Amino acid sequence: GESVGLHLPTLSVQEGDNSIINCAYSNSASDYFIWYKQESGKGPQFIIDIRSNMDKRQGQRVTVLLNKTVKHLSLQIAATQPGDSAVYFCAENTNGNQFYFGTGTSLTVIP
Amino acid sequence: KAGVTQTPRYLIKTRGQQVTLSCSPISGHRSVSWYQQTPGQGLQFLFEYFSETQRNKGNFPGRFSGRQFSNSRSEMNVSTLELGDSALYLCASTDREVGHYEQYFGPGTRLTVT
Numbered sequence: 001g002e003s004v005g006l007h008l009p010t011l012s013v014q015e016g017d018n019s020i021i022n023c024a025y026s027n028s029a030s031d032y033f034i035w036y037k038q039e040s041g042k043g044p045q046f047i048i049d050i051r052s053n054m055d056k057r058q059g060q061r062v063t064v065l066l067n068k069t070v071k072h073l074s075l076q077i078a079a080t081q082p083g084d085s086a087v088y089f090c091a092e093n094t095n096g097n098q099f100y101f102g103t104g105t106s107l108t109v110i111p
Numbered sequence: 112k113a114g115v116t117q118t119p120r121y122l123i124k125t126r127g128q129q130v131t132l133s134c135s136p137i138s139g140h141r142s143v144s145w146y147q148q149t150p151g152q153g154l155q156f157l158f159e160y161f162s163e164t165q166r167n168k169g170n171f172p173g174r175f176s177g178r179q180f181s182n183s184r185s186e187m188n189v190s191t192l193e194l195g196d197s198a199l200y201l202c203a204s205t206d207r208e209v210g211h212y213e214q215y216f217g218p219g220t221r222l223t224v225t
Contacts (some may be wrong), residue, residue, distance in 0.1 A: 032212055043115075043201050043216035044154075089154065096212055098144070098167045101154040 012108045019077040021105045023090035028071060030092040034099070035064055035075045039086045047075070047088075077107075085109045113138065115204050115217035123223045129190040132220045136183050136204030142166070143185040144214065145177060148199040157200075160185050189222075197224045 013019045025033075031052040036044035048059045050066050050073075057064050063076040073090050087104040116135045124130050136143050144167075145157040156169035160179035177187040183204075189196055199219045205212055 034214065036216070043117075043218045044203075046213060046215055049213060091214070093212055098156050098159060098169070099214060100156070101146075103153045 009103070010106045010108070012110055013080050015080060015082060015109050015111050017080055019075075019080045019084070019107060019109075021075045021077075021088045021107065023073040023075075023102050025071050025073065025090070025092045025100075027092065027094055027100075028068070030071075030094050032093040032096075033064070033066065033073050034091045034093075035062075035073075036089045036091065037084075037086045038089065038104070044089060080107075080109050082109045082111055115202060115215055117200075117202055117217040117220050119220060120218065121221045121223075123225060124192050125225055126192055126194060128192050129188060130192060130222060131186055131188045132200055132202075132222075134185045134187075134202035134204075134217060136185070136202075137206075137215055140204035140206045140215075141183050142205040143179060143183065144203045144205070145185070145187050146201045146203065147171070148201055148219070149197075154201070157187065192224045194224050197222060 034049045035047045037047050038044045048062050048064050050057045050064045055066050061078045065074045077084055085108050087106050089104045090102045091099040093099050118133045142161045144159040147155045157171055157175055158165055158177050159167040163179045174190045179185045199221050201216050201219045203214045203216045205214045
């Protein structure tokens with residue numbers, strides 16, 4: 001089956017620092033990836049996505065990097081703010097079929 | 112556009128009962144997926160409906176079922192509830208028709224089985 005795993009279950013960063021959240025995936029055929037943010041008591045919120053024909057995509061304060069060679073995905077958050085504290089999930093998809101999710105990384109921003 | 116909505120937001124049921132949860136996707140989205148989220152197992156895929164047909168199915172027992180209506184609204188049903196069914200049930204909608212797979216989640220229904 002699919003396997004999407006996260007390198008670190010928890011991450012603490014100082015406010016204003018940059019955060020990097022990592023994700024490993026096992027299916028080399030995966031062609032689409034999403035990062036989600038989930039705050040306590042809420043559903044996952046779409047942050048940014050990337051297709052396999054790209055290796056980098058930038059959004060507002062966030063950047064996703066895709067390294068297909070080592071099947072690794074990362075989410076970079078610039079100037080991390082207290083409101084960024086949440087659990088972050090990566091999800092991967094192959095040919096438009098079902099998404100597979102990582103276990104999540106809990107990000108805590110220290111004021 | 113309005114986001115994905117789910118009703119009810121909270122439910123408390125007793126073992127052996129059944130429950131029906133509802134999901135209204137983003138307007139124009141024809142695909143609805145359901146997930147179960149628990150602290151121990153994370154997000155697990157239940158099934159996906161597209162144009163009223165089940166398109167994908169996860170590894171859950173037959174007690175978990177779903178359907179989709181012509182307006183793309185979807186329901187999932189869990190029969191003979193067990194304590195282990197306590198979870199956050201999330202639905203997500205996708206606009207597959209144009210080949211975009213961005214998936215957006217609703218707030219979830221928190222089911223507690225006692």
